[in-house]
Amino acid sequence: MSSGNGTTGWRAYWEGDASVYVNTRHKIAHYQHLADDLLRVAAGLGRPLGRIDMLDFGCGEALSADRIAARIHHLTLSDTSQRVQDGLARRFGDRKDVSILDAEAVAALPDAAFDLIVVNSVLQYVSPDAATELIRSLARLVKPDGRMLVGDVLPPELGALTDVRELLAFAVRERFLVAALAGLVRTAASDYSRLRARVGLTRYSVVAFKRLARSADLVAEPLQRNIGHNPHRLAFLLSRANGDRDAPP
């Protein structure tokens, strides 16, 4: 499968006026739940939240970043889309507990900079080869007893109908059902659907994902439940194969 990261692929899509949310309420609810899940995973690392340095890579608009940053030591946000970076700078640029870095600045960071690196809902837009490079380049930034959380990974068997069902269930819970139904009609004729049909989305079985992690000297453990609203997608917690996985805080 093509990476879709050319001028007409996923990279260009995210650079443009992309929206995968049916309305503002949907987007806010998504980022609120994601922040809760990220804080829950961070709290499970076995060290005080207030000492955790977190990188959210491919963070998107990160609407609840302020809530995360207020609880941890420092939050670094990074996204390849210039449009997204500009929005982050407007929203969080004046906060001392949030840094906004482009991919080059992330690549220039010293080793072992983070307790937790989050890569959520990104790998489906990246070719398998590029994903190997990406996970390798992020792996060196994880502290020896740190973790990488890769979430919203699409398994091979997951169909678009299940995604639709989960969106509607989320919409019922968060009370944006009418907008969700209208959004689904719009989505059917959107650039996202055309690109999904033409370029495709990269998918991983548990075995394939563990292999990807191993290629970066990391060990991936599947979480019992995905982070975010769709339980049919997969999440993995990755640690260094040769790291101090049971190190005390």
Ligand SMILES: C[S@@+](CC[C@H](N)C(=O)[O-])C[C@H]1O[C@@H](n2cnc3c(N)ncnc32)[C@H](O)[C@@H]1O
């Ligand atoms: C579906 S959004 C996910 C945003 C956020 N992580 C979340 O869970 O809501 C995908 C994001 O990944 C970013 N992205 C795609 N490919 C990327 C790459 N190779 N490196 C960094 N960010 C990437 C896009 O710009 C977009 O903002």
